[in-house]
Amino acid sequence: MKQNRLTSYPRRAIAALLLMTGCLTAIAQEEVTAEATAAQQEAPADSVFADSIGREVTAALAEKPLPKKVRTDWSTWRPNPQRALWLALVFPGGGQIYNRKYWKLPIVYGGFIGCLYAMNWNNNMYKDYSQAYLDIMDDDPGTASYNKFLHLGAQITSANEDRYKDIFKKRKDKFRRWRDLSFFVMVGVYALSVIDAYVDAELSVFDISKDLSLKVEPTVMKNSLSTNPLDSSVGVHCSLNF
Numbered sequence: 001m002k003q004n005r006l007t008s009y010p011r012r013a014i015a016a017l018l019l020m021t022g023c024l025t026a027i028a029q030e031e032v033t034a035e036a037t038a039a040q041q042e043a044p045a046d047s048v049f050a051d052s053i054g055r056e057v058t059a060a061l062a063e064k065p066l067p068k069k070v071r072t073d074w075s076t077w078r079p080n081p082q083r084a085l086w087l088a089l090v091f092p093g094g095g096q097i098y099n100r101k102y103w104k105l106p107i108v109y110g111g112f113i114g115c116l117y118a119m120n121w122n123n124n125m126y127k128d129y130s131q132a133y134l135d136i137m138d139d140d141p142g143t144a145s146y147n148k149f150l151h152l153g154a155q156i157t158s159a160n161e162d163r164y165k166d167i168f169k170k171r172k173d174k175f176r177r178w179r180d181l182s183f184f185v186m187v188g189v190y191a192l193s194v195i196d197a198y199v200d201a202e203l204s205v206f207d208i209s210k211d212l213s214l215k216v217e218p219t220v221m222k223n224s225l226s227t228n229p230l231d232s233s234v235g236v237h238c239s240l241n242f
Contacts, residue, residue: 081201088197092190095197099204108193115186122179129175133168136161215239 079099088095096104132146219237
């Protein structure tokens with residue numbers, strides 16, 4: 001009987017230890033739940049409102065479809081004359097590109113290139129003849145650049161020196177005049193390209209009807225100098241549709 005009591009003591013101790021462990025676990029769970037509830041109650045109203053607004057915005061963006069890119073209908077597109085004018089002023093040929101008249105670009109750039117070439121060539125000839133004229137006018141025999149302009153076997157002597165001086169002077173002045181003229185022609189090409197771009201853009205909105213007809217009908221024309229309403233004349237009214 002005494003032996004049974006001794007063996008029952010460890011079992012009771014283990015049971016008591018398990019009971020205490022379960023109680024401590026339950027108390028810890030209750031404390032964690034209480035802290036979470038208190039944190040939710042202490043959360044500011046602004047954060048709750050912000051969360052709700054964020055959810056609404058997200059839902060609206062999800063429901064609203066993305067805007068589609070609208071393609072330009074080139075068949076009904078019309079250029080702006082003011083924009084065409086400014087583009088042509090800033091960049092030569094820019095007005096023609098904006099008006100979608102690409103076939104005019106070779107004409108515009110060809111005019112610029114031709115004027116630049118003529119201006120450069122005339123300037124070189126002017127410098128050569130100017131130097132030749134200076135050489136023939138001085139008394140230094142070492143400066144004879146004018147010989148390259150003479151025909152094969154020709155020489156400048158005292159008998160024909162005055163004639164060659166007059167020839168070199170006239171050619172010098174001629175190439176200088178042509179050089180300056182080439183510059184003004186290039187400015188004219190630039191001005192014409194600007195005017196063409198503006199006028200072309202203006203005429204793009206001009207209504208051209210296929211009905212090309214002339215209508216003639218009688219009409220009554222009042223005399224503006226007379227106050228009498230009966231003082232009027234009968235005439236013919238012509239209207240042209242184009």
